[in-house]
Amino acid sequence: MSQTLELVDPKTLIVDANVRADADLTKEFVANVKANGVLQAITAYRDAEGALRVLYGQRRTLAAVEAGLTAMPVYVADSLEEADRIGTQVAENDQRRALTDHDRAEAFHQMALLGVSAAQIARKAGAEKGTVERAIKARKNDTATAALGAGRTLDQALVLAEFEDDAEATAELESVIADEPDQLDHLAQRLRNNRAIAARLAEAKAEAEAQGxxxxxxxxxxxxxxxxxxxxxxxxxxxxxxxxxxxxxxxxxxxxxxxxxxxxxxxxxxxxxxxxxxxxxxxxxxxxMTEEQKAERKTLIANNKAMDAAQAVRREWVRTLLARKSAPKGWQRFLAVAHTRHHNVIRDRSADLAAELAGVAKEKDYLSAALTEHVAAHPGRPEVALLALALAGLEENVDRQAWRRPGNGARFYLSQLAEWGYPLSDVERIITDDAKPSDQGEEDAAAEDEDAEPEDAA
Incomplete structure (x- = not known):
């Protein structure tokens, strides 16, 4: 792209719709421009009528106009296709000052309307394809769009859109977003589980009523x-x-x-x-039942459901962990402790779950060869398979009743994940905060399961 440097009156520049929702012209910024001028040249291009349109530097241009400047440095570039203008602008703005998720979703939406594919948008804007797809999806939903406009992140907006028809769930989500944003995934998964349970029970109820x-x-x-x-x-x-x-x-x-x-x-x-x-x-x-018995039963049901939700969130987080370009800090020590102090926990590890956590699971993998093939295909990253196997063994040991009888293996596993950045749910903290070693035998554990009150429907 060729370009020449010119001094231009900012009032003659055309500022098109920019990917920023708010130019953020603070008094301090305008005062600085008025006192010192525009120190870094903006970029503009001539349209078919010869007018100069701002490509990069909307905020500086508007500040120059506000400050009353009569000239500012402008790189005048060749015309660009509209999609390239938006895409390059996103990348440039992110380097100068990070765009909000609302700005980015709007830009991706504009480009998609022009027929640009998600893969092409990702390349032009320097973003992940998955992020682009999710941003476009959010922009197509009124609830998600409003949430982005209110300053919510892309993830938060999509979750709010997912439960937009449930006022009670929305209130819970808003509360967690405001007070404990790192618990959003756990709450969202519990709500999904409750919705799935309610749907299946509704089908069963209709079937029973049809039978009289x-x-x-x-x-x-x-x-x-x-x-x-x-x-x-x-x-x-x-x-x-x-x-x-x-x-x-x-x-x-x-x-x-x-x-x-x-x-x-x-x-x-x-x-x-x-x-x-x-x-x-x-x-x-x-x-x-007495009030005390009711309270105990309510806690039992709530924590069991919370453990179900935490499992889904936790396993997805582990998959993301193992998909990173480098192994987590201290992984060698983790493996050493897992294979020595907790060898009895991980000895019955599931190769299928390990492959799933490593992101290499295959359908009809009767010989459980997925991890073996991964090691052969990635000789420089054997730690992925080793970590997946150890993590799978520990993961299988954390069932929905683990909060009632915290074991050393579960405590070690969850504490390590937390050290690596995993946001523990409240029910998982019951396990990690219990410093007492678990010496409950299998017979006691089985008896405890048998004596447990049955859960009511969600």
Whole structure:
């Protein structure tokens, strides 16, 4: 691009729509230009009518006009295609003063309207293709566009757009963005899980109602409960009602990828002539749960769901970690400790999960050869496979109940991720903040799972 240096009256320059939403003409900046002039030449080009249009330096040009300057240095360049003007302007502005996500999304949107592909925009603007695609997506959504205009980041705007039809979720998201922005991914994943669970339960409810069953929130176990399981009831002859006598069902879903639990029972059993009889013969607690029991149950359910969400966020973060050009700081010591102090945790590591974390998973990888092939293809980066295997072993050890019985392996794993920059969720901090070693045996752990109260639907 050829260009000549000229002194031009700033009032004669045409300032087109710029990628900056706000030129930010502070009093201090205008005063500086008035006192010292424009020290760095702007760049402009002549259009078909011979007028000079500003290519780089909108802010300096407007400040020069505001300051009353009659001349400023201008590099006059050849005409550029509109898409090149916007793309080059984005790169130039980012070097001078970082654009906001709103400015960048608007620029990418303009270029996309001109028919420029995301890959081409990425090359012209020096951005990642994925970022360009997400910015264009955000700009097409009114909620995301408004969020960007309000100063939200691209990630924050897209999450707000994702839940724009849910006022309660939006309020939660806004609160986290304002107070704990590093927890946004964790909250968003919990909301996604809740939405997925609600959708599956809605389908199951419709199916049950089509079968003539009443869907109830809970099948109880006490004589004061309106709905009871068949095994707690007898008819006038002292016989337990048959399975086809059930007229109600309670639906529960523990995890998004789990099976829906369907517990049949009879609602309105007294009116139907049944009597209560415990099948175990022991005296059960009479009446509803105490407030303390309700609080414990609520905490149990909330933390289990939080662990489900944290797993998705955590694994995605580990994939991003292993995709970096260089290994995380202190990775050698991490491997040494993992393979010595925590060898019993990582010995049953999953090669498939390791390949997934390394970003090299393949479909129908029956021999689990993906990592082996990655090592062969990248001989200079063996640490990726080694880290993936160790991390996979530790990751599999952090299940949804880990917060109830924090183990040394889980504590070591999450603490290391936090040291590498991973934002721990509140429920994960329960594990890392527990300094007591876990010596609970497998039998105790299994018994604890069996004794756990079933979760209600989300």
């Amino acid at each position: 069953l009443t869907v109830v929130a809970r099948i109880g176990y006490d004589a004061s409960d309106e709905a009871l399981p068949l095994r707690y009831l007898v008819d006038a002859e002292g016989s337990q009602p048959a399975e086809d006598a059930a007229n109600a069902v309670a639906l529960r879903l523990y995890q998004t990828d789990g099976e829906i639990s369907r517990e049949p029972g009879i609602v309105g059993w007294k009116e139907l002539g049944y009597r209560y009889k415990s099948p175990y013969g022991e005296v059960r607690q009479s009446g509803p």
